[in-house]
Amino acid sequence: MIGRRTFLHTSALAAAGLVIGFDLGRDPADAQPPPPASGVWTPNAFLRIGADDTVTIIAKHIEFGQGSHTGLATIVAEELDADWSQVRVEAAPADVDRYNNLLWGRMQGTGGSTSIANSWQQLRQAGATARAMLIAAAARTWNVPDGEITVERGVLSHAATGRRATFGELAAVAATLPAPSSVRLKDPKDFRLIGRRGPRVDSRVKTDGSAIFTMDVQQPDMLTAVIARPPRFGARLKTFDGSAALWVKGVTDVVAVPAGVAVLARNFWAARKGREALRLQWDESRAERRGSPELVAAYRALARRPGRPARREGNPGRAIAGAARVLEAVYEFPYLAHAPMEPIDCAIHLTRDGCEVWAGSQVPTLDQQAVARILGLPPAKVRVHTLLAGGSFGRRATADSDVAAEAASIVKAIGGRQPVKLVWTREDDIRGGRYRPLYVHRLRAGLDAAGQIVGWEHRIVGQSIIGGTPYAPLFIKNGIDSTSVEGASTLPYAIPNLGVELHTTDVGVPVLWWRSVGSSHTAFSTETFLDELAHAAGRDPVAVRRALLGRHPRHRAVLELAAQASGWGAPLAAGRARGVAVHESFGSVVAQVAEVSLGADGLPRVHRVVCAVDCGIAINPDVIHAQMEGGIGYGLGAALWSEITLQAGRVQQSNFHDYRPLRIDEMPAIEVHVVPSAQAPSGVGEPSVPPIAPAVANALFHLTGQRVRRLPFARLAADGARA
Amino acid sequence: MVTLRVNGVSRVVDVEADTPLLWALRDALHLTGTKYGCGVAQCGACTVHLDGQAVRSCVTPATAAQGRDVVTIEGVSGRVAQAVQDAWRRLDVVQCGYCQSGQIMSAVALLAEVPRPSDADIDAGMTGNVCRCATYVRIRAAIHEAARTLGGAG
Numbered sequence: 001m002i003g004r005r006t007f008l009h010t011s012a013l014a015a016a017g018l019v020i021g022f023d024l025g026r027d028p029a030d031a032q033p034p035p036p037a038s039g040v041w042t043p044n045a046f047l048r049i050g051a052d053d054t055v056t057i058i059a060k061h062i063e064f065g066q067g068s069h070t071g072l073a074t075i076v077a078e079e080l081d082a083d084w085s086q087v088r089v090e091a092a093p094a095d096v097d098r099y100n101n102l103l104w105g106r107m108q109g110t111g112g113s114t115s116i117a118n119s120w121q122q123l124r125q126a127g128a129t130a131r132a133m134l135i136a137a138a139a140r141t142w143n144v145p146d147g148e149i150t151v152e153r154g155v156l157s158h159a160a161t162g163r164r165a166t167f168g169e170l171a172a173v174a175a176t177l178p179a180p181s182s183v184r185l186k187d188p189k190d191f192r193l194i195g196r197r198g199p200r201v202d203s204r205v206k207t208d209g210s211a212i213f214t215m216d217v218q219q220p221d222m223l224t225a226v227i228a229r230p231p232r233f234g235a236r237l238k239t240f241d242g243s244a245a246l247w248v249k250g251v252t253d254v255v256a257v258p259a260g261v262a263v264l265a266r267n268f269w270a271a272r273k274g275r276e277a278l279r280l281q282w283d284e285s286r287a288e289r290r291g292s293p294e295l296v297a298a299y300r301a302l303a304r305r306p307g308r309p310a311r312r313e314g315n316p317g318r319a320i321a322g323a324a325r326v327l328e329a330v331y332e333f334p335y336l337a338h339a340p341m342e343p344i345d346c347a348i349h350l351t352r353d354g355c356e357v358w359a360g361s362q363v364p365t366l367d368q369q370a371v372a373r374i375l376g377l378p379p380a381k382v383r384v385h386t387l388l389a390g391g392s393f394g395r396r397a398t399a400d401s402d403v404a405a406e407a408a409s410i411v412k413a414i415g416g417r418q419p420v421k422l423v424w425t426r427e428d429d430i431r432g433g434r435y436r437p438l439y440v441h442r443l444r445a446g447l448d449a450a451g452q453i454v455g456w457e458h459r460i461v462g463q464s465i466i467g468g469t470p471y472a473p474l475f476i477k478n479g480i481d482s483t484s485v486e487g488a489s490t491l492p493y494a495i496p497n498l499g500v501e502l503h504t505t506d507v508g509v510p511v512l513w514w515r516s517v518g519s520s521h522t523a524f525s526t527e528t529f530l531d532e533l534a535h536a537a538g539r540d541p542v543a544v545r546r547a548l549l550g551r552h553p554r555h556r557a558v559l560e561l562a563a564q565a566s567g568w569g570a571p572l573a574a575g576r577a578r579g580v581a582v583h584e585s586f587g588s589v590v591a592q593v594a595e596v597s598l599g600a601d602g603l604p605r606v607h608r609v610v611c612a613v614d615c616g617i618a619i620n621p622d623v624i625h626a627q628m629e630g631g632i633g634y635g636l637g638a639a640l641w642s643e644i645t646l647q648a649g650r651v652q653q654s655n656f657h658d659y660r661p662l663r664i665d666e667m668p669a670i671e672v673h674v675v676p677s678a679q680a681p682s683g684v685g686e687p688s689v690p691p692i693a694p695a696v697a698n699a700l701f702h703l704t705g706q707r708v709r710r711l712p713f714a715r716l717a718a719d720g721a722r723a
Numbered sequence: 724m725v726t727l728r729v730n731g732v733s734r735v736v737d738v739e740a741d742t743p744l745l746w747a748l749r750d751a752l753h754l755t756g757t758k759y760g761c762g763v764a765q766c767g768a769c770t771v772h773l774d775g776q777a778v779r780s781c782v783t784p785a786t787a788a789q790g791r792d793v794v795t796i797e798g799v800s801g802r803v804a805q806a807v808q809d810a811w812r813r814l815d816v817v818q819c820g821y822c823q824s825g826q827i828m829s830a831v832a833l834l835a836e837v838p839r840p841s842d843a844d845i846d847a848g849m850t851g852n853v854c855r856c857a858t859y860v861r862i863r864a865a866i867h868e869a870a871r872t873l874g875g876a877g
Contacts, residue, residue, distance in 0.1 A: 065820070203811070207817065208797070209756020209796035211820050212755070215759060216749075249739060266750075267742075267751070268746050268750055269738070269741075269743065270739070339855060341822045341853070342760075342819070343760070388820065389819065391856060423759075425762060626858070630858060631857075633859060634857050661853045661855060662857055663859075664845065664846055664849045664859040664862060665846035665850050667859035667860060
């Protein structure tokens with residue numbers, strides 16, 4: 001989501017030279033290699049080598065399922081020539097200087113599918129530098145030239161003398177040597193780990209119950225806290241009576257905090273029962289009281305009026321007015337909750353001289369600063385332990401560090417007496433806002449007599465995710481929040497007259513990025529509307545896309561690969577149809593062909609999805625396959641079932657029975673093809689999400705003759721397709 | 724006080740009578756491999772074995788487990804469990820991993836009952852276990868793989 005183009009440009013230059021200066025940060029502690037402490041050598045901020053040959057890679061990015069720990073470790077181990085079996089991964093502490101996301105400035109963060117992309121050169125250099133120092137150590141120890149030493153799978157060798165030594169054996173000598181000012185990176189043809197399937201580093205702990213998530217943090221005397229939150233967004237606490245709650249056995253405290261009223265107890269069950277016993281009065285004078293139907297009606301009215309231009313080429317209005325045929329469609333997209341499996345949570349402990357925080361946060365340094373502010377501590381006194389997170393999909397990346405701030409306010413309210421673990425229940429999560437915004441899109445396009453698209457006009461109406469956050473200067477230009485229009489304003493098709501406009505609305509429902517952000521809605525409207533135009537022109541949807549993608553060879557390549565692998569055009573079993581979609585997000589391009597039938601309930605049954613992805617150099621193809629599979633499932637679940645609706649400002653859903661996730665019997669077979677590439681790697685965590693819903697909708701059209709204008713598909717049965 | 728036999732060991736647990744088994748395991752016995760996901764038996768993250776049957780511990784009162792054998796992910800063992808965990812690792816099923824204790828406990832119970840499950844059997848046996856990372860393709864493949872290895876050995 002940040003500066004992909006700039007970054008790719010820079011890294012392309014770097015790749016051309018392959019010899020780069022190396023500076024891991026401004027921490028003076030790093031300027032001199034520290035002496036080995038208890039047999040451990042720390043050549044730089046990303047790597048430790050133990051006398052026992054253990055290679056520990058320090059991951060500055062959170063692991064929440066996307067495989068970042070495995071991918072980051074693969075890059076370091078590749079340049080180091082370590083053996084995969086000796087590699088371990090440890091989460092980095094919060095540190096804006098050493099562990100910042102290179103695409104985000106002075107902020108440590110995981111998001112926008114940037115983990116591998118921003119770490120690629122940095123970690124290659126980290127590994128290559130340590131390797132060079134190990135070689136120098138061997139050369140000095142054996143009194144032979146550097147150039148005669150080879151490194152393979154964690155062992156250095158000198159062929160002429162038959163000498164061999166492991167990393168651990170040479171670590172103590174390497175630690176006394178200066179780091180080289182520049183290093184030579186491997187030629188990709190010599191990669192031994194990159195491009196091959198290395199097993200995930202976290203499979204074992206996640207299959208025997210020993211993986212520790214924030215929910216699992218235990219500290220002596222730790223209390224569990226739950227918060228009673230207002231019934232409508234924007235309401236404030238007027239009065240509360242916690243006396244009945246305090247009678248619940250195990251409840252220790254009832255305290256007012258900015259988010260509501262926190263109930264603390266010796267265990268979760270008591271805290272929850274205590275919360276139910278609270279008597280609360282809310283001031284709702286400034287609360288958002290509109291419901292989803294009112295918002296949709298207001299948005300549809302706005303969509304009829306010109307908005308602020310996000311992109312304009314030629315004169316779309318005139319081209320459409322003069323077209324032989326004009327098509328128009330209005331789309332509705334609901335609020336969506338992220339609903340990660342691990343409900344959001346944060347543990348905190350006020351110590352004598354600072355504070356410890358345990359969280360699976362996407363933005364640990366923002367949390368560090370928020371906690372420091374609330375507790376009146378310097379940020380350096382807030383020690384953040386980043387743990388594995390049980391999913392997030394964007395929810396654990398809030399600009400105001402909502403969860404860490406709540407935890408800090410609670411521990412402050414009890415005077416830091418005991419450590420506290422704040423837990424959101426599933427109901428809190430589903431009702432707690434921070435949703436993917438509700439949007440309405442209006443698309444109009446004109447076809448000439450030959451069926452060519454001569455004009456395209458796309459209006460988007462919805463809340464800004466970025467407005468009011470510190471990211472605003474980065475993402476909002478000329479009043480356009482790029483995350484509202486991405487995927488639409490970046491439409492790759494060669495259409496001579498093209499306009500994209502935005503109406504940004506003001507609604508009191510807190511919103512947030514949701515896996516694939518703007519592309520979670522723009523891919524649907526653009527890819528289904530283009531399909532509709534192809535059909536109106538009597539042309540094949542793949543052929544139309546191919547013809548319009550002349551300037552986008554990566555799009556064309558994935559489209560052709562997916563079409564060919566899916567047997568596009570070949571006959572299917574009776575009652576089945578194929579639909580296609582292609583979309584770029586976060587620097588990666590994905591095409592999907594979905595094979596669909598119509599279920600007895602009138603909803604699509606997706607049998608098979610063929611997916612082609614171009615994400616640059618494939619660090620670990622199996623992780624890429626997993627992300628394509630998972631993103632398709634996540635996107636399909638949302639498209640089939642998920643919507644958060646408001647009635648008079650109150651959220652109507654509460655748990656997985658009415659905010660329905662995808663289940664195993666709805667998961668299609670998935671076939672993934674990764675396009676070979678020599679380009680720097682881009683992300684895979686999000687780009688597989690956008691194409692699935694439009695691919696399914698396009699297939700469904702062939703079965704029913706109806707176009708889907710409103711998500712989720714479950715609405716089809718309820719109120720039919722609307723134009 | 725509730726007396727529970729968990730992973731073969733008898734434990735006296737100081738919890739209120741209405742406490743679900745899930746919170747007795749997690750908060751009192753510190754067995755955190757069993758997860759809280761929804762609290763209403765909708766997601767399966769809390770799945771444990773009660774006398775060999777997969778149950779949702781978030782809606783099973785701890786008192787209902789007295790006098791019965793409770794097995795959690797930390798203690799699950801035997802040929803079937805080993806085959807399932809091995810298959811999960813070989814195929815790198817996990818992503819975020821939070822639901823996987825429950826997935827594995829359900830898969831072990833399924834295979835104990837249906838040694839060679841069809842896709843439909845897997846759908847029926849696993850549909851109560853939600854994975855928001857949607858690792859379902861690999862869960863299905865790993866169950867088939869575990870069934871194959873068990874069949875081969877027997």
